[in-house]
Amino acid sequence: MMKTNLKYLSAIVLFGTALVFSACDDDDNDMPVTTMYEQEDQMARPAINTVFVSTGEKDMFNTTTPAQQGAAFATKFKDKLLALNPGYTTNLLGLDATTFTGVLATDVLSVSLTAPTTFYDGTNVLTGRKLDDDVITVELILLFGGPDAMANPGLTDDHVDANDKTFLNSFPYLATPH
Amino acid sequence: MRLKLNLKSLGLALVVFVACAASYLIAADHIDAPAVTGTGSDITDVYAFQSPANSSNMVFVVNVQGLLAPSATAAASFDEEVMIEVNIDNSSTKDNMEDLVIQATFDNGKVKVFGPEAPAQKGLMSTLLKSTPAEATVTSYGANPVIGESNGIKVFAGPRDDPFFFDLNQFKAIIGGTATSFNNPGADAFAGTNVLALVIEVPKSMLGSDAINIWATSNRKM
Incomplete structure (x- = not known):
């Protein structure tokens, strides 16, 4: 519910921003529009x-x-x-x-x-x-x-004590994919 | 005998109380919630550790899109609409608000890592930092790791073995009431599977002085 509201709110904000920009956009200058990111995980x-x-x-x-x-x-x-x-x-x-x-x-x-x-x-x-x-x-x-x-x-112990592949000592440390 | 009895009652309690949640009890954070499951924003795990190669550096790992079979790994790709963020609280009070962020975006086969730097805004909405990013080509499946480096920051993005290990299936059996204990040895449900990994190494001096609190987020472009 909160998420839906946030989406509506951001849509309104974006729409409003677009209106303002188009109103001011007399000479086709590329106005910098800030891209927003919304958290998911x-x-x-x-x-x-x-x-x-x-x-x-x-x-x-x-x-x-x-x-x-x-x-x-x-x-x-x-x-x-x-x-x-x-x-x-x-x-x-x-x-x-x-x-x-x-x-x-x-x-x-x-x-x-x-x-x-x-x-x-x-x-x-x-x-x-x-x-x-x-x-x-x-x-x-x-x-x-x-x-x-x-x-x-x-x-208290699933008796899986280690990864199935050995990690690396150097960057990027994770093992190569299977 | 008494211990065994207690275990049995515990098993019963598990069945009664959590059976309805069993289908969502998945793993570290793999497919943890409906809105992210099966999408490019599903974080599987977060790691933070001192660099084994340089004790002055900290390594952050954020993995996404878990449980990739080898046959599905070559086709998997980072979602270009998703920005991955490491949030860092380095305040003395530890108010769990991000004082610094590290952001990673994916564009045309490249990963760009911005920060660590103070974000323009805190909370659920984010904008990209404006600093010059450290960049690397996203490593393709089967290729040697491509490592980008800029201002002491190292970057890697690409498929790797999922470093997480857990006898998930036996855990689900216990929670589901069909088993009362783990097996010895257990069976790693994540053996043989891959993730898309983001690995970032940064000088500790960029993060704070003593201790930090961190958390990772995935954030979709609006």
């Missing part, structure tokens, strides 16, 4: 929209700025977390359900410019995301593993 941490956002709101999540996501989605994320894991108390980071989902609902990736960059390497937590970080297992541990990562052992 948005992502930071892996699997947030896919796991935590309900079916009817996935497009809305993608078109809500991170600064507004927390207010719009934190409660819904908490409900989803407790649906996925009714026994959730805290997790390895010591975060209770409200705190954890409050963090997740603002979908940004923290990146250190000084420390090692990793989703989680045993020491550093959420300082970036490397190509070989096993991000899904980290997220499963935080969702299902409880305060000591020992709960629900069948659900």
